[in-house]
Amino acid sequence: MYTQRMFDMWSSVTCKLEAHANNLGQSNVQSPGHNNSSGSIKAQIEIIPCKVCGDKSSGVHYGVITCEGCKGFFRRSQSSVVNYQCPRNKQCVVDRVNRNRCQYCRLQKCLQLGMSRDAVKFGRMSKKQREKVEEEVKFHKAQLRAQSDAAPDSSVFDTQTPSSSDQLHHNYNG
Known part of the structure; x- marks a missing residue:
């Protein structure tokens, strides 16, 4: 009940801010759950x-x-x-x-x-x-996509390779 009331209050405030920002031609306020993929020019900038x-x-x-x-x-x-x-x-x-x-x-x-x-x-x-x-x-x-595509895949790291903490533990005890 409390969270629903907070959500309703937040939605009301953000809708008012969104309307005000749109009047200024500077929409950048997002209401909860609003998809920004096709958002305002300001958000894309x-x-x-x-x-x-x-x-x-x-x-x-x-x-x-x-x-x-x-x-x-x-x-x-x-x-x-x-x-x-x-x-x-x-x-x-x-x-x-x-x-x-x-x-x-x-x-x-x-x-x-x-x-x-x-x-x-x-x-x-x-x-x-x-x-x-x-x-x-x-x-x-496109640059961001290319960078994420070029990032190393986490599955490449083999579980048999000892981590630095394993190596330190081995050196300390061994």
């Missing part, structure tokens, strides 16, 4: 990695598909007068691991990719933009 650092993206921010970290970094870089300096030759690698090492190069990469305070969009994507995103989503889904 999240399969594309962040264009700045390659981390898991969370949507289109300031006109570019980015993660939450790069979105926040760009927002902070625009909200105050900053004068970042590169300690190297202005050719730093900006990836998930190194993105916090050089603010200058990270900001330059954001700007080169087209991030802009003016690029905050409300409403729908144009057909051309949507087609481009859908093609990129297909590409990344």
Whole structure:
């Protein structure tokens, strides 16, 4: 009884949020049991990695598909007068691991990719933009499938091969 009431309450809240998000053109809220395979563009965009650092993206921010970290970094870089300096030759690698090492190069990469305070969009994507995103989503889904197909099969590991803990136990006792 209690779980049914909680489920009904959750469904009611998510339906209201879904309706509100749809009004904003940014549906990303899923109700329990909702299949996301043909979900919203925003949900599909999240399969594309962040264009700045390659981390898991969370949507289109300031006109570019980015993660939450790069979105926040760009927002902070625009909200105050900053004068970042590169300690190297202005050719730093900006990836998930190194993105916090050089603010200058990270900001330059954001700007080169087209991030802009003016690029905050409300409403729908144009057909051309949507087609481009859908093609990129297909590409990344194919990459993920290829990676999972190339992963070693767990049945390959033979039970006769001693594990490292078995080997340690044998060496310790033997």
